[in-house]
Amino acid sequence: MIERLIEASIRNRFLVLILAVALSIGGVYAVFDTPIDAIPDLSENQVIVFTDWMGRSPREVEDQVTYPLSRKLQGLAGVKAVRSSSEFNFSMITIIFHDNIDFYFARQRVTEKLGQAGAYLPSGVVPYLAPDATALGQIFWYTVEVDPRGREEKLREEHTSSNFPLPRFGGEGQGEGAISFMCLPSAVPAWVGGAAWGEGASHAPSSGHAPCRRPSAGRAR
Structure with missing residues (x-):
């Protein structure tokens, strides 16, 4: 197979040259036309729904909030999968859409569906959407910061506490x-x-x- 390909390339040198030039031009065009992200978004096309129900166990949240709400959200167009998690006092549902579905269109459809949730959810339970951010953007919700003077102040406190006299039993006492x-x-x-x-x-x-x-x-x- 390789020998035949080499033989055909030698016989059609002009055609091979034209294809090589076309590929080179296409490569240069792709370099300048392809959008480049500093942090590419490799996450799935998803929308997250939170629901708070204070004072309830995970079993109650699963049976009365997470399960019925997940069943309703599975009927949306373009839904790929629905994942849910029930914890103390709250529920989290992740709706994953196909890649060809626009992100904001998916959020709009989920919002419309949540507007009907009052008919089958317990009284006072109102689901809401997570912030308008991708899964990669959620990494920056929490940051860890270090105070450059924190270590110095900690050492100073330890040194000060070590200078305090400790009470001891026995020894010499003075009285009137x-x-x-x-x-x-x-x-x-x-x-x-x-x-x-x-x-x-x-x-x-x-x-x-x-x-x-x-x-x-x-x-x-």
Whole structure:
């Protein structure tokens, strides 16, 4: 097969040359005429419908909202597939259309169908369309941003918290105390008696019973 193709090309050189020139011109024209997207949309032609029903379980949402609404949306012209998901308090239905259906025409048909949903959905449940964006555009709904000073402030907080004293059990304590109104016995050393009476050790009684007097408050460690 390849040998016959080469033989035919050699016999018809002029025809092969014309075809090569035509292909070259067509390639140059395609380069300048083909639209180029910075981020090409490779997603399907789809429309998303959300429905909120607060305080309901996924089973209730599936039976009374998702299933009947999906059945109605399957009857639209140009529908390729219908996918649904039921969660707590809300329902999400994705209607996928064929590629030849215009995106805004599909949204219009879905909107018209949702206008009739009040006849078969529970009272107060109103379905609505997702934002006018493709599946690729939904990636930019949420962004993750980092504060350049966040790490520095975190380290500063950790350093500050590490400087705070922590309470410990045991150790040394300091308090205020007072001597009771009683006479010191003679066996008490002189320096103890002087300290208890607020006087010097030389004035404390060294023998016998000390006279009863009101002592001054002292500080004990």
